[in-house]
Amino acid sequence: MKTGSCRCGNRIFFNNTLCLSCRATVGRCVPCGALTSFTARNDSSACDACGTAAFPCRNQRYRVCHSFITAPNELCRWCKFTKVIPSLNRPNSVARWAAMESAKRRLLVQLDQLGLPPFIDKLIETHPLAFEFREDSVDMNGQQQKVTTGHESGLVTINLAEADSVHRERLRVQLGEPQRTLIGHMRHEVGHYIDWAWASRIARDEYQRLFGEPNSVDYGQAMCRHYEQGPPADWSTRHVSAYATMHPWEDFAETVNVYLDIMAIATTANEIGGRSLDLSPTADPSQLVAGVLEIVVEVSEYNFDLGLAPLLPEKLHTAVLEKLAYVHCLRRNITID
Template sequence: MKAFSCRVCGNALYFENSLCVSCGTALGYSRNEHEIVPVDEDGRYVDRQGLVWHVCANLNLSGCTWLATVEGGQCFSCDLTRTRPADDDLEGLSQYPVAESAKRRLVVELDARGLPITTRDEDPEQGLCFDMLSSVEENVVIGHADGVITIDLAEGDDAHRVKVQSELDEPYRTMLGHLRHEVGHYFESVLVRGDERMNTCRELFGDESKDYQAEIDRHYSEGPPEDWQESYISTYATMHPFEDFAETFAHWMHISDTVETARAYGLTTVDPSAFTLFSDLVTGVWIPLSTALNQINRAMGSDDLYPFVIPPPVLDKLDFVAALARDPHPVPA
C-alpha cells in the first residue's frame, strides 16, 4: 500500500479516509488513478480526461470510499459482491464493513501487481465474485468454487475470529488473510494453464488430482506430517496441493504488500522491483524486516506480526507464484 496525502492541504491520509481530518475535504478513491482524490459537495470528482465520477452508493452501508461511474451506483469493488446480508440482518450488516474494507485492499493489491480481474459480467461461469454471507442463521464455509469466493462475515468479529484461531491452533487469522488465500485458488485456476506451467506446479506443490475430500479427512484425522516445517509455510498447506498453492499465494501477497508499505513509509529504501527473484527479496529484505517488526510487536506486548518460518522449498514456491504474476497470460491448456 502506498502512502496517500490530501491534494488540498497535503495532510497524510489513510486508505480508508472519506474525509481529510485536517482541512475537512471530502474524499474518494479513484481506482483509475490509484489515488485518493477530493470530491465536491455533491460527491463528484472530475478527472483529467473530463470524466465525472461519483461517490459509491455504499459509503454509509459498508464505509466504501471508492468512486463509481454512475451517480447513485456502485464502484468496481462493490460490484464484485454478488451477495450481502439482508437489510434486516443487523448482526450481519454490522460485520459487513470489515469484509468489504479488506476486499477493497485486496483489489488494490491485485491491480498493483497487474493481475487480471475478470468479473462475473464478463464471464458468467468463471468470473470473480464474492458471496459475503452471514452465519447468524446458517452455517457458512469459507471457500472458492468456479470464481465464487464465499466469506463468513462472522470473521469480522474479533472475538469470534480469535476463538476459531485458538481452536484450530493457527498462528495467523485475519479477514484479509482469508481473501488473499481464497483469491489464490481463483488465480491458480486462471493462470496455471499449459503443459509447462502445470508440470512445474505439480513438481512444486504436488499432484492436484488427489481426492480433495479424502485429503481433508486425512488432515483433520491425522494432522500434518511430522516434518511439515521443512517443506510448507503452514500446517494448512499440507492438506492438499490446492491449499499449498493458495497458502503460498497468500504469503506472496502478505510479503509483497508489507514490504511496499514499509518502503512507502520510509522503513526500508529497497525497491522490490529491483529483485529478479522474489526469493531474493524474501531473504534479503523480508526476513530482516519481519524480524524487526516482530520485535516491535513484542515490545508492545502483542503477538508476532509474521509468525512464520520460510524453508527453502517454500522459497521456490514463492518464486513460481511471483513469476505467474509477472506474466499473467497463460498458454491455453
C-alpha cells in the same frame, strides 16, 4: 498499502474517509485510481487529483465503501465484485459487511497493482471473480444452515461470522492458524481462484513438481486425515503453514496468501518505511523475500514488546522460498492460450 494525499498536503491512508488535518472528504477516485480529496460542487464532487466530476459509490450510504465514480447511484468497480450481501436490517451484519468489503477492497487493489488475476488479459471475462458474504441461518425445519468459507469456479464465499473478532480468535486458537485474519481468508481463497483460473493452466509442470498433482489426492480423505492426525512434525521445512500440508490445492492457496502478505509489507515499506524494494515481476524473488523478512524481524519485535503475535514467520525454508518464487514468476508469464 499505497497512500494518497489530500489537497492540503496531508497524507491519506487506505481507510480514511475524512482528512484529519483539513476535514475534507477523502476516498478513492475510481477513474484515476488515486486516494485523494474531493471538492463538493452543486450536485456532485470533483476529484482533486484528476478533476473528474465524481459521485459516491452507492454503498457509501451504508459506510462500506469510500470510492467515487463517474455516475450517480451506481456501484464502484470494487463493490461490483460482491454478488451477495448480508441483510441490511441488522446493524451488526452491516458492520461486519463493511469489514468484509474493506478487506476485499484492500486485496483487489493489491491484485490490480501487481497485475495478478483477475486483472490480466481477458481473464476477468473468461474466469470472472466474485464474492458472496453469507450468514449462518436456520431453515423452516429448525435446522442450522452453516455457511462454509471457500472457493468454487471463481466464486469466493465467506461466512460473515469471520468478521466477528471473537469468533475468529476462537477458531484461530482451536485450529492452530496463527495468521487467521479477514484479509488472510480473502488472500487464501483468491489463491484458489488464481490456481483455478491461471496458475494450473499456464505453468502446470512446475506447479506439479512443487505442490504435487492435486487430482491424485482425494480431497475429502486428505481433509479427514489432516484433522484426525494433524500435520507432519517437520511441516515447516516444506510448507508455509500447517494447513498447507493437507492437499496441493491448499498448499498453493496458502503460498499465494503468504506471497500477498509479503508483497503488502514490501509495498508499505516502500511507501512509508523509506525502503526501495523492487516489486516488479522481474525482481529477484529471494532478494525480495529477504528484504521483507528483515522488516518482519523488526516489526515482530515491536509486536512482542506489546504482547502481540509475530508479523509473519521470521525464517522460511528453501522449499517454501521456491514455492513463493513460483508464484512471483507467474507474473512474468501472463500469456494465456
